Amino acid sequence: MTAETRPVDHVIAALREFMGDRVTTNASIRDQHARGEDTTTPVQPDAVAFAETTEEVSKTLALCNRHGVPVVPFGAGTSLEGHVTPVRGGISLDLSRMNAxxxxxxxxxxxxxxxxxxxxxxxxxxxxxxxxxxxxxxxxxxxxxxxxxxxxxxxxxxxxxxxxxxxxxxxxxxxxxxxxxxxxxxxxxxxxxxxxxxxxxxxxxxxxxxxxxxxxxIPEATSAAVVQFPDMKGCVESVIQVMQLGIPVARIELLDEVQVAACISYSKLDNLQILPTLFLEFHGTEAGVKEQAEAVEGIVTDMGGLGFAWAADQETRNKLWTARHNAYYAAIASQPNSRGVTTDVCVPISRLAEAILGAKQDIVSSGLSAPMVGHVGDGNFHTVILVDQDDPTALERAWALDRQIVARGLSLGGTCSGEHGVGMGKAEFLEQEHGMEALAVMRSVKIALDPKGILNPGKIFRN
Known part of the structure; x- marks a missing residue:
């Protein structure tokens, strides 16, 4: 079969009949759809189709299914595990214009x-x-x-x-x-x-x-708070006590000292010291928010917390949470010419201290820089393992560190991915976590619903 008669070429021509110039083979647009925010090797799709209706999506999938052409759904491209990388080419189906x-x-x-x-x-x-x-x-x-x-x-x-x-x-x-x-x-x-x-x-x-x-x-009242600790142990154990006592915090986020340093530089949080830190937020009535904040303040003080600064004004809260949301980009910026391998371990709250303190030891032993953040109220934490793109050994060392952190998490009754998903980056851990029989059931579901394997092939399962 010549290049001119490939099935994907027939699909592209047919898609253009009802989507017009919203189907493109432009190299720069294909490059934008070649991967997300991850370290997977970019792979350009054969074409990008910008769908605007359910009918267009339906026609696209029917065509691709008929010709055996892969389809990879694409949104904003912010995924961290290779979900949107079109590893087998085909059509990148961009749904960002379906935004009503x-x-x-x-x-x-x-x-x-x-x-x-x-x-x-x-x-x-x-x-x-x-x-x-x-x-x-x-x-x-x-x-x-x-x-x-x-x-x-x-x-x-x-x-x-x-x-x-x-x-x-x-x-x-x-x-x-x-x-x-x-x-x-x-x-x-x-x-x-x-x-x-x-x-x-x-x-x-x-x-x-x-x-x-x-x-x-929208809650009647909202208040944010920051507290820092002289060591990570007191920081994590404060979280465990807050959750075990059932205090209904809306957010409780941990940043280790490496991540705090990155946020101070990137987001200008000049009021912070370079120490393990908790960001918190409380939602409810005026009286309820005050009661929650005071209860947490008592716990963190007993655990060695260095002050408990809380504020109800929106400007202060926005600055705090903008900095937290930018933590990934702050981490990347802290080491020029780097990309990040992200871990996403989640463990039972009672095992959180073992998981986080053990991960910190693994990072030190690896010699790599890996700022840590976490949605620790539900036992979930991330490290952003920084990979120097000029160091040919850095990526494999980063994956070795990732495997260590995940192995400990699994041994503590946890999961390899609390929220990022599997994609390609976590596929190797599924067998460890779920076992062969459960994976066989998952594969049977995939085969039943997508017998030709056109939907986002190469994801979740290793082969």
């Missing part, structure tokens, strides 16, 4: 959106209605991408992950069929839970085209 907020119900506290809507866009739209969407991964990602990777973030300790906040989906299957899952009711007890099956499937089982989200009321 279709319906908001104040009475039922839910909304219907398209997958290209971002969290910032949605919350800007909701603000005047007294509602907000709480799931906050800390990047300008699309909510469709958040569904694909089962994202969570800084507010998960109080409001849950994306899984708990999605009520239903419209999904295009591999052969172009369109299905609807879930309902608008607060509970249902019928049929298989297809919504939860699609959430976290990383575009390997279907392409999400509409999302019904659960919303929450």
């Amino acid at each position: 907020i279709l319906d908001v119900s104040q009475e039922d506290m839910d909304c219907l959106i398209e997958p290209g809507v971002t969290r910032h866009q949605l919350n800007d739209h909701l603000r005047d209605q007294g509602l907000f969407f709480p799931v906050d991964p800390g990047s300008h990602c699309t909510i469709g991408g958040m569904c694909a990777t089962r994202a969570s973030g800084t507010n998960a300790v109080r409001y849950g992950t994306i899984r708990e906040n999605v009520m239903g989906l419209e999904v295009v299957m591999a052969d172009g069929r369109v299905i609807n899952t879930g309902s608008r009711t607060r509970k249902a007890s019928n049929g298989y839970d297809l919504t939860r099956l699609i959430i976290g499937s990383e575009g390997t089982l279907g392409v999400v085209t509409k999302i019904r989200l659960r919303l929450h009321g």
